[in-house]
Each structure stands twice: as structure tokens, then as C-alpha cells.
Amino acid sequence: MQSPAEIDLHSGGVIGLSWLMIALPLLGAAVLMLGGRRTDRWGHLLGVLMSLGAFAVAAASFVELLGMSPAERRREVGLYEFIPGMADLGLLIDPLSISFALLITGVGSLIHIYSIGYMSHDHDRRRFFSYLNLFVAAMLLLVLSDNYLGLFVGWEGVGLASYLLIGFWQFKPSAATAAQKAFIVNRVGDFGLLIGIFTIWTTFGSLGFREIFSQDPGTASSGTMTAIGLLLLVGACGKSAQLPLQSWLLDAMEGPTPVSALIHAATMVTAGVYLVVRSGFFFEASATAQLVVTIVGVATLLAGAIIGCAKDDIKKGLAGSTMSQIGYMMLGAGLGPAGYAFAIGHLITHGFFKANMFLGAGSVMHAMNDEVDMRRYGGLFSVMKITAVTFVIGYLAIIGFPLLSGYFTKDGIIETAMHHNQILGWLAVAGAGLTGFYMSRMVFMTFFGKKRWADDAHPHESPAVMTWPLIILAIGSIGLGAFLVLGNRFMTFLAPAVGLPQELPEFHFVSTPGLATLALVAVGAAFAWFRYGAAEVPVLAPRGSFLTAFARRDLYGDALNEALLMRPGQWLTRIAVFFDNRGVDGLVNGLAAGIGGTSGRLRRVQTGYVRSYALSILFGAAAVVGALLYVGNM
Amino acid sequence: MGETITFWVLAVVSVAAALGLVFSRKAVYSALMLGVVMLSLAVLYAVQDAPFLAAVQIIVYTGAVMMLFLFVLMLVGVDSSDSLVETIRGQRFWAVVAGLGFAVLLALAIGNAVFSPAAGLGRAVTGRDGNVPALAAEIFTRHVFAFEVTSALLITAALGAMVLAHRERVRPKATQRSLARTRFAGPQPSPLPGPGTYALHNAIDMPALLPDGSVAATSINRVLARHELDEGFAPTDPEKAALIRQVLEKDAAEDAEPVEGDKPIQVKDALSDENALSEEDGK
């Protein structure tokens, strides 16, 4: 069978070289890791270069893809026949994957550049860049792979990079613990993903996207499809910090801020959304699985928003916001082809404005001696104008200020959800109102109001290498949403990959959900202004209501995990240890002791007296004679 | 008829001698008893048409093997009679049970077997000039290989005995000069004090007295003292008896941990030629 991929590979087109996207950052990571201290002086430049190279390849591939007719925009690049007929290593360049690739390499490159400045004082900057490059390579493998096996390899690769980067400052016990927590929680999700992949293999006999998706969904029973969907969702929940596997994301903020921006806001955590959208084949065949996806999405978007409302740590607040926004994406991904484009669109715009805000937060922390408590900020607008302006742009984008990015993509999701199910829609609207509140709170506490700085804080604007990425991201935050959504541009672009809904949605600038959302956001923002902008913000966090405590404790997610999983697990372990010590070891040791004791007694037979031995010989001889006589007489 | 009488007489004699062999305390008696058994058996062989074996029995067994036994007994010490107290618990009882049981079983087996009248060896030796030439013909024809192998066995045994019994001289033989040097370098250059025959007693087993009237321990003759103690002839003087006992106990302790070179020689030491001369021998 001649696949078009091979033709592409040999034709020498840019898409045929798309493997360079993965290879370049991987090479960078390898050189930086193996090179060690020798590469310290230019290591960060190499990392940036490799990332930019990958972006260049992605952009060129994108341009080439645009040059093709929509039906042809689905290119496979075969790389290596791993297990013939079962698992071939190959890349799939289609609108969906190239969108991700552009986001990853584009935002990734900006964050690489930003990190030069942010990590300039860190002793281990070279190691940081090697991990970043490793992450970019793994993430690209995840989204570009044309089969579930490659996807899984990339999936684990980003998990590893995430672990390494969260624990980058591993001398901090909290960072080391957070890294382990992220890794372990992700294990749960990966377990679900693995079983899902196994099920796909046994059901469809292949792991390649083309081979699976070209089959009739009716070949598998609806129960199997639901099972596959739910198992993939478990994987997505782990990676994207959705309920009930959300607990690791807030702790993951222990990592350096660029990491939080790149991995835990813009790219890796959205891998779950990618998985759900990519596997739409299964979800579209099972209404149950889709419903569960939307429920998870809505629950997480509310939970994240509530958590975001109470956090005083700026990065944790943003992390709650990330959870919430991914909840929106998940909700969109659960709505079928109508929601996919909005989900991915929101994913991309979120990648811009959330990275923007994280980097802005990093810039603020950089200026404030790594202070993360927003109660210690205040009035920073005047001292760091670029950071403040870009942050505010990101803020306006996320709350859905009209005509900015978030306005288009998030309202798209809300409207589609409303169309689909009124309850889901109104809950999403409520979440948008909460977003308005907590994001406004963050902006007011950080950039406006009175200065509540620590005595030794001397805030200053960050260097250009850090502000330029902010500016570029801010521009993306302004215009990208309108560009993607208006005229269904993105939806038609994605169509070859994920299909089109029966009727193309029309974007209404004035609609009931849209107006309701705007109103709620305005109320939330006004409330935040009333509480944090106009009023005095205490430097020490007040005790707050029951609800505040509930949100501060991450909705008791950790407590729940601890009570439900950790303690029973510990008990189980103790029981197993007890059983092992007493039962298994007891049996083995008892057997050994029994044999030892018996031998100890039996060896007393060996008295060393020849005469005793002779006596037994004589008895033996007598027995033989007796036996012979007996046999002879029979 | 003549054979029956011979058998019964010799059977009684040999069984009695065998029992004597087992039960006599002294090894020499045992050896003599064994000789009696062997001679009886030789006669029984002769009665049973085996004159050659009868001769070999007397020559090899009674002559060579028994002499060897007696030699070794002399080497090891004829006077050391065995204690007949059993040390392994239950050994004697079970030995008798097993031995008698074995004998009964064999007797039962023999009694159970149906024997035709003995064929006799007349036919086997006919035309072969009697027993000895007939045996010789068998040995040197059918069994010549086994016979040759036995010769190798005997040579090996002889060599083995030599190797085992041989003792390498590791020190040069003591000359008179070196002995004298050792004696004058030692604690007692003078002869040991003689027994107390000049003092109060007219007997060689009495210890000498020192000027203060106490007993001189070095004058006690160990061999005599031990013998007297064994036989129950302790000196009437309790002080002397205690002293003698003490000296003997000290000897026994040294015996238990033999110290190379300076050990008093006793009868057993006849084997160790090198220590033959020491202070004890003088008495």
C-alpha cells in the first residue's frame, strides 16, 4: 500500500521536513544535557534557536498547507515502520495539529526568549533550557503524531518535562513534593489513557488515526465507544487538571514562572482538550461520553473560578483561572463539531492571553523580589507600565471584554453550550461572571490601589528581552479571537481534521447569553473594584467566610484525595506489609525455621561414634534379610 | 560319624571361644580366643574336603594375621585393659537385639531352605589329582586375572602400611652431649631424689622426706603410685596419700594436654622413641 505520506517525504516539500520540528528541540535538549557545563555560556541561545527553528518549520508547513485545497490538507509523513501493520511512527500534518504546532512553537519561542531574562540570575539556566527544549519536542510529538502510540510517547514526554520543570528548584522541598504530586496524579490519568488505547487496539485493530477513523463507528458497540471515550477522558483529566484529577496544577506553580506560562497554562495542560477533539470519532459515537465531558468541563470551570477568587498568591490565582478556562475548552470539546472550533480557538487565544498574564506575573515577581502574595503588591501600574498594560490587555481578553480575543472564543463556547443544553450554558455564564470577579480582583490588587510593598522592594520595569514577548502576546490577545471566529474562518480551516457541524453558527454580537455574560462580568468586576480597588486591602489575609476558606483550601480537593485515597492506600499498604511480614515471610521463615529446627535435631543422629553407625548398618542388614525371607516365602 | 563328633566338639569350642573373644577384658585374651576360633575353623575346613584352605587358614590367619594383631597389641600396650562400662546409651542392648535377631533370621532362612544331601566334592576333583591341583587349575585358568589383581592389592597394602606407619624424623637424634646440655640448662641438674627407703620405710614406693619432714614430690614413682592407687594400697599416712594423689592428678592433667617434649614417660610412650630418655626413666 502506497501511502501519500511517502510521496510527501520524497517530494521534499516543507511538510516532508516537518519531523525537523521535533528533531530540532530534541537535538537542543540532547546537546544541552550531554554537553553539561561546557554549554553554560551559550546554552540558552541554542535553546531559543532550536525553538525558533521549530517555529519556522511549523510556519512554513502551515503556509504550504494553506496552499493546498481543503480536501488535501491532511498530510501524513511516515518516518519509521516500528511494528509492521501495528505501529508506524509517523506525523500527521492537518489543520488541527498545525494549529497546535504553531501555538506550541510560537508561544514556546516567546517564552524561551522571555526566560533568557527571567532566568538570567539562575545558576542552572542551561539545564532549564534543556528541559524546555525537551518539553517542546515531546509536546510536538504529542500533537503531530499520526497514531495513538506516538501520541502516548509524547504524552509521557511532556509529563516527564513537566515533572522536571516543576521540580526545577528541587532544593525547595515544596517544589520537589509538587513535582512528585504532579507526576503521580498524572499517572492516574495515563493509566486511563493506556487502557483506552488498549481498548482501541483490540476494538479496531490499529492505532493509526487514519486506519481507525476511516472505519464505521457502528462496528463497535456503543458500550465500547463509551468506555473508550471515558478512558480517554480520564487521561485528558489527568493532563488537563480537570476534576477530579485537578489537584496537581495549583502545586505545580512551584516551578519557575515561564514554566507555568508555557506548560501549565498555554500548552501541556491543553493536551487533554486536543485528545478529546482528536478522538472526536469516539465521543461523537457516544452521547454518554460527550455528556460526561461537558459535565467535567462545567464542574472544573466553576471549581477553578471559585478557587481563583480566594487565592492571594498571584500564580495560584492564575492557575485556578487556567483550570477554569480549560474547563471551558473541555465543555466545548464535549459539544461535538460545533464546539471543537471554539474549544480549539479558545485554547489558542487562551494560550496567548494566559501566557501573557503568567509572564506578566513573572515580570511582577521579578520586580518584587519573587514576592507572590498579591496583598503585598498594589499600585504597580506606575512603575512598570509595559507589564501592567500587557497584563491588563490579557485581563480584558480573558474576561471577555467585547472585541478582544476571549470575547469571541468564550462566548462562542457559551452560546454553543446554551444551544446544546440550557443548564450547561447558564452555568458557563455564571463561570464567566466569576472570571470577571477574580481577574478584576487580581488586576486591582496588583496594579492599582495603595502600595503595600515589603520594605526592601524596589520594583522596576523588566528588561526588553522580557517585555517584548509580553507585547507580542498582548497583540495576539487583542486580535486573534476576532480573526479566528469571525466568518467561521477557523471552523472551516479545521474542518478537514474534525468535520463541520450541520449548520455553521453565526456569531451574534448581540445575543441573550452574550449580554447576560457581559452583564455578569460587569457585576463581578464592579464587585471586585468595590472590594479591592476602592477599599483598603489588608496586608494579612482576613479570615473570611466559610466559602473563602473553602476556596482557599482548593475546595478541599487535597483533603478529599487524602481521605479517600491516601489514607486508605496507606492502610492497604500497611495491611500488605503486615501480610507480607507475618503471612508470606512467616510462611517462608517458618518453613525455613522448621527445616532448620528439624535438621538441628536430626543431626544429633550423627554422633560421631562408629559403633552407633555400625548398629544401624546391622539393623539395615537384618531388615534386608528379613525382607528377602518374606519375599521368598510369599 | 567321625565328622559329626568333630563338628559338635569344634562347634562348641569355636562358639565358646568367640564369646570369649567378645567378652574378655584384655585384648590379648581376645587375640588368643580368636586364634582358637581360627584353628577350629581350619579343622572344619579340612573336614569339609578343603585341605588347601585349612592349610592357608593356619598359615595366613593363625600364623601371619594373628601375629600381626599381637604385635600391634604390644605396640599399643598389652596392659591397658578395656573398661567394660558402656558409654553410649542403649548401645549394648540394641547390639544384642540386632545381633541375635540377625542370627535368628539367618537360622530361619537356613532352616527354611530345603537341602538335598551334600553333593560332596568328589566329582569336582576327579581326574585332577585331588583338591589342591584342582583349586590351582581353577585359580590359574578361570580366575587368573583376579589372582593377579590380588597380588597388586597385596603390594599396595604393604606399601600403604609402610607409608602409614612410617614416621619422619623432624628433629636430629638427641646426642649424649645435647642431652647433658639440656639437663644442666634445666631446673634439676642433679639426679632426682630417690625413694624414702632410708628414712622410715623399707619400701621403694615410699616418697623421700625433705629436711623439714615434708614429702619430696619429685621422689614419687608415678608408675608404682598409680598402680597402688588402682589396687587400693594407698599409704596409711593421710598426708602422703593426699600428696601422691595430688601428684597423679597433676600428671593426668598434663596427659590431657600433652606438652611437647617435657612429658613424663609412661608405658604407653614406648612408641615415641624420641622422648625415651627423661627424668622418670631413671627410677
Place this chain on the structure above:
Amino acid sequence: MTTHYLVLSALLFAIGGIGVLVRRNAIVVFMCVELMLNACNLAFVTFARQHGNLDGQLIAFFVMVVAAAEVVIGLAIIVMIFRTRRSASVDDANLLKY
């Protein structure tokens, strides 16, 4: 008549066996072993007579040869043990035990 010889042989063999078991003097034990060998020889000679061929006598002859060799080696060993351990008791040579 041969039955009597055989019973005598069995009796002597058993006495020898008991002697081996109850005596401690290595030389006496050895003598008892010789007694057992002689008892066997008697049985062989008797069987030769019973069956009317010379094989029994031949075997008895070879037994004597081997016994002679065995006595030589056995006594040499006893002498050697006596030299080193100052004892001819078989119970004293009991180091090879538990």
C-alpha cells in the same frame, strides 16, 4: 549335615557383629571383624561342599587374601591413630559429627 555348618557360621557371624558393636578397643573390634569374615568363609566352604564345585572354596581363598591386606592396612591405621591420639578406643575418634 551342611545345615549345621551354616548355622554355626551364622552364629559366629552374629557373635562377631555383637563384638563389633559392644567393644571399644579398636584392635578387638578388628578381631571381631575377622571373626565375621571367617564365619563367612565357613559358609562358603560349606556351600562348595553342598553344591559339589570348587567355586565356594575359591571365593574363600580370595576372601583370605583380601582380609590379609585389610588387616595390614587397618592395623597400620590403628597404630597411626594411637600415635596421634594416644588412644585405641573407637569412641575417641568421634570428631566427624554434627
